[in-house]
Amino acid sequence: MDWEFISNLLLASVRMATPLIFLALAELYSQRAGLVHIGLEGLAAIGSLVGFLVSLITGSPLLGVAAGAAVGILVNMIYAYATINLCAEQIVYGMAINIFAPALASFIYRVYFGAGSELVQVALMRSLAAILGVTPQSFLLKLLLDQPPMVYLAYALVLFTAVYFNRTKSGLNFKAVGEYPKASATLGINVIGVKYAASVICGALAGIGGAYLTTCYATTYTDGNVAGRGFIALAAVIFGRWSAGGVLLACLFFGFCDALQIRLQVGSYGIPYQFFQMIPYIATVVVLALIGMKKAGPKGVGKPYLREER
Amino acid sequence: MKNNSKLANFLVPVISILLAFVIGCVIMAVLGANPFVALQSLWIGAFGSLRNVGTTLARSTPLIFTSLCACFAYRCGVFNLGGEGQFLMGSIVCCYIATKSGIEGLPAILLCLLGGTAAGGAWALVAGLLKVYRNQNEMIITIMLNYVATLLMGVVYTNWLRDGSVPQTASVPDADKLSRLFGLRITSAFVIAIAVGLLIYYFLFYTSKGFQLRAVGLNMTAAEFNGFAVKRYILLSFIVSGAIAGLGGSAELLGTQFRLINGFGAGYGFDGVAMALIGQLHPLATILVAIFFAALRVGSTTMQAATGVPTSVSDIIQALVIVFTVAGLAMVKLPQFKAFLGRMADKTQKEAV
Numbered sequence: 103m104d105w106e107f108i109s110n111l112l113l114a115s116v117r118m119a120t121p122l123i124f125l126a127l128a129e130l131y132s133q134r135a136g137l138v139h140i141g142l143e144g145l146a147a148i149g150s151l152v153g154f155l156v157s158l159i160t161g162s163p164l165l166g167v168a169a170g171a172a173v174g175i176l177v178n179m180i181y182a183y184a185t186i187n188l189c190a191e192q193i194v195y196g197m198a199i200n201i202f203a204p205a206l207a208s209f210i211y212r213v214y215f216g217a218g219s220e221l222v223q224v225a226l227m228r229s230l231a232a233i234l235g236v237t238p239q240s241f242l243l244k245l246l247l248d249q250p251p252m253v254y255l256a257y258a259l260v261l262f263t264a265v266y267f268n269r270t271k272s273g274l275n276f277k278a279v280g281e282y283p284k285a286s287a288t289l290g291i292n293v294i295g296v297k298y299a300a301s302v303i304c305g306a307l308a309g310i311g312g313a314y315l316t317t318c319y320a321t322t323y324t325d326g327n328v329a330g331r332g333f334i335a336l337a338a339v340i341f342g343r344w345s346a347g348g349v350l351l352a353c354l355f356f357g358f359c360d361a362l363q364i365r366l367q368v369g370s371y372g373i374p375y376q377f378f379q380m381i382p383y384i385a386t387v388v389v390l391a392l393i394g395m396k397k398a399g400p401k402g403v404g405k406p407y408l409r410e411e412r
Numbered sequence: 413m414k415n416n417s418k419l420a421n422f423l424v425p426v427i428s429i430l431l432a433f434v435i436g437c438v439i440m441a442v443l444g445a446n447p448f449v450a451l452q453s454l455w456i457g458a459f460g461s462l463r464n465v466g467t468t469l470a471r472s473t474p475l476i477f478t479s480l481c482a483c484f485a486y487r488c489g490v491f492n493l494g495g496e497g498q499f500l501m502g503s504i505v506c507c508y509i510a511t512k513s514g515i516e517g518l519p520a521i522l523l524c525l526l527g528g529t530a531a532g533g534a535w536a537l538v539a540g541l542l543k544v545y546r547n548q549n550e551m552i553i554t555i556m557l558n559y560v561a562t563l564l565m566g567v568v569y570t571n572w573l574r575d576g577s578v579p580q581t582a583s584v585p586d587a588d589k590l591s592r593l594f595g596l597r598i599t600s601a602f603v604i605a606i607a608v609g610l611l612i613y614y615f616l617f618y619t620s621k622g623f624q625l626r627a628v629g630l631n632m633t634a635a636e637f638n639g640f641a642v643k644r645y646i647l648l649s650f651i652v653s654g655a656i657a658g659l660g661g662s663a664e665l666l667g668t669q670f671r672l673i674n675g676f677g678a679g680y681g682f683d684g685v686a687m688a689l690i691g692q693l694h695p696l697a698t699i700l701v702a703i704f705f706a707a708l709r710v711g712s713t714t715m716q717a718a719t720g721v722p723t724s725v726s727d728i729i730q731a732l733v734i735v736f737t738v739a740g741l742a743m744v745k746l747p748q749f750k751a752f753l754g755r756m757a758d759k760t761q762k763e764a765v
Contacts, residue, residue, distance in 0.1 A: 140551060183739075184735075184738065184739040188743045189742055189745070189746060190739055190741075191742070193491060193551070194689060194738050195738055195739070195742075197682075197686075198689075198734045198738050199735075200682065201682055201683075201685075201686050201730075201731050201734055202731035202732070202735050205724070205727040205728055205730070205731040206731065208724055209722070209724045209725065209728050212722045213443065213722060329559070330555060330559050333551070333556065334552075334556075336549070336551075336552055337549075337556075340549065374566075374567040374570065376566040376570075377567065379563050380559070380560050383556040383557075384556070384560060386552065387542070387557065390542070390546070390548050390549065390552060390553065391546050391548060408746075
């Protein structure tokens, strides 16, 4: 355990936490509007495939991320229509998205690349340091500069979200929809509109979270590359008590677990590497078991909203 | 009115399947294949000969187990997404007993199935205990445990029970394999699956315990006020649904796969959830849905050979069916839709007069 090990571990933690931050914020916006969304895993899968394809075709990882966001919104509109207009059960429909979106992603991949299994790779997004043309040496400079731009976007979004939900009228209205939709409607808040806006934000962020995996982390797309992050993000929202700051800390913790397992695998120590890979998943279970479920989330979550209903 | 909703429960999945096939055909046409030829080869591949029917039913067997697993848990209001992990834990324990115990023949088979069932139940119990005593979200827990089980299976076939240079376990001895029926691919595992389905059907709809379990699933608070042991039913539903999946895992190992290898059982958990939802949590309907999707998968191999359409189009069709079915079932419950139906009924009555 020397300093280099620890500093590399911390740097990797920040990188591994980033997709979780996008996904957890996606979940936060959705739940704050009363829509619990367990389909993030699926949205991230299709986002990561489209992000990969677009950045492969255009050569621009940034366009890939944008395309990932767009397809995330598109697929999430199916969820939004079914749960908001048709009042389908949110959990069940999230599950439907979890089955539909990865199947679509896998299908598009097969059709595009044919049966040939040759590994297609794509250039990753450059770090800010590389864009500026500097090579940071010290740990602190690396932490601050040697990250892809998406990382900064994630932290900016956390800051924005914290301010938005606590300090702006629109944000408070947004939260009111997730707590008591009917009371919000009598105050003149467009409940359906807010729920749709939440779904657009949720889809975009989940798509970006997925696209991060293929534009900033791994150089290729593989089926199942989201690897449960959609569900870990769900746990992060619970762990973070539905606040932007709490969600950030939870994501950093889970990101640290992920980074730790990768670092330990390299060391190996004669233990089968799969045991290290279990760390993030077991950590999630343990954390959830330890904090228990004090009901702290938005009160209207999971309940359908029918305008005509009294 | 009651008949109406029963009719809807039947019609919605059927219409969803038709719609999904229409979209599937459009996709095939876009890919440059003739949809009619494709559908024909799909049908032939799945049901064209006795041999193909046997293959389809063999393919449906693990799906029946995992879909019954999901079905049973949801009847008690528990969203068990861990069918895959429980399936794998069952197969891992089964693999150990089959290759390491030294027992052979029928006693070994029985011990294997029993061990797999117990392992599946125990794995689900972890999530059940966390749900009941820590009031935790069972969906996240079961999903996380799926990944842990998959990785544990990885350790087993790459390390602990590895056989030679290829990362896979040794094959189970011939004497431990489940017998094939009529010389087809289908094995006695299919018979076990159907028996489990019938048993669940009987339990849920013809016993007072089954009634209470469904009551817990429909309204937990009301069930609690009625003095039902809600916590005990929730735990029971976890154990039983996990046990079903574990039994499925061992039956799949002894009946079809014979060894643990990368990808064993992958995706069966979520597939089971989809099938249970399309079958609307009715055990027998769920079995039919599982056979239907197995047919789709078996047939798609023939279809790929005949038309070049990738087999994963069957996954798309399956995914579309679930997307349409769940939305459709929600739609027919909407008050606006009921009012619309009422107006239609009035109109036809007036016209008849």
